[in-house]
Amino acid sequence: xxxxxxxxxxxxxxxxxxxxxxxxxxxxxxxxxxxxxxxxxxxxxxxxxxxxxxxxxxxxxxxxxxxxxxxxxxxxxxxxxxxxxxxxxxxxxxxxxxxxxxxxxxxxxxxxxxxxxxxxxxxxxxxxxxxxxxxxxxxxxxxxxxxxxxxxxxxxxxxxxxxxxxxxxxxxxxxxxxxxxxxxxxxxxxxxxxxxxxxxxxxxxxxxxxxxxxxxxxxxxxxxxxxxxxxxxxxxxx
Numbered sequence: 001x002x003x004x005x006x007x008x009x010x011x012x013x014x015x016x017x018x019x020x021x022x023x024x025x026x027x028x029x030x031x032x033x034x035x036x037x038x039x040x041x042x043x044x045x046x047x048x049x050x051x052x053x054x055x056x057x058x059x060x061x062x063x064x065x066x067x068x069x070x071x072x073x074x075x076x077x078x079x080x081x082x083x084x085x086x087x088x089x090x091x092x093x094x095x096x097x098x099x100x101x102x103x104x105x106x107x108x109x110x111x112x113x114x115x116x117x118x119x120x121x122x123x124x125x126x127x128x129x130x131x132x133x134x135x136x137x138x139x140x141x142x143x144x145x146x147x148x149x150x151x152x153x154x155x156x157x158x159x160x161x162x163x164x165x166x167x168x169x170x171x172x173x174x175x176x177x178x179x180x181x182x183x184x185x186x187x188x189x190x191x192x193x194x195x196x197x198x199x200x201x202x203x204x205x206x207x208x209x210x211x212x213x214x215x216x217x218x219x220x221x222x223x224x225x226x227x228x229x230x231x232x233x234x235x236x237x238x
Contacts, residue, residue, distance in 0.1 A: 003034040005167050005199050006055070011064035013050050013222075024050040026222040028064070032168070037194040038201045039210040042219035048203045049172070051219065055201060056089055056170045057081040069167055086114055090161030090169045094176035096153045098145040104156050105141040108132060111164045131159040135189065151182030158189060162198070169193070171202035175209060187212055
């Protein structure tokens with residue numbers, strides 16, 4: 001039986017001002033299983049970014065329930081959300097979000113250094129080098145991010161997202177700042193990670209990349225209007 005990584009039921013998000021309410025999400029029901037690769041697509045303003053923010057506990061829903069690995073995370077305070085985010089979720093952003101003053105090694109190590117339960121330097125070194133090897137960047141461990149190309153920086157961001165062995169990898173427009181060759185290389189890497197068992201949820205405006213997922217969700221006006229099952233990934237076939 002397939003293992004449920006997360007499920008959302010009846011999720012809404014309303015942004016209120018004195019003058020009006022903006023309904024960004026309207027009754028989202030979503031299940032993501034271990035080993036899934038889900039892509040979320042839709043026009044600008046459809047709610048993709050809001051949904052990703054809620055999935056990543058960067059924001060809380062107005063109503064509805066959200067469970068990660070069986071734990072209710074629908075209404076956490078900011079410190080609880082930060083703890084679960086650090087333990088359970090990896091992020092890959094369009095803008096890489098690397099810290100220029102730190103070496104590649106220290107950028108990748110950051111999530112482990114912020115763990116609630118201290119991780120030894122020996123374990124940090126082992127895990128960081130493992131993740132740099134996955135993205136083929138061990139030879140750049142002592143470089144600074146600004147000495148790397150965009151494609152290389154995105155690989156470092158992927159290594160950083162993986163270092164904490166997250167239950168879920170959230171990917172926001174991972175190819176948005178890359179040319180097509182580097183974009184294709186990053187997508188191949190994400191597909192390989194998924195084939196090796198990593199659970200991914202990706203927002204993309206590029207239909208070609210959206211079709212690389214095993215399941216594609218179409219969002220419109222804050223609702224999931226269509227779900228397409230594409231090819232089963234290797235991790236799901238196993």
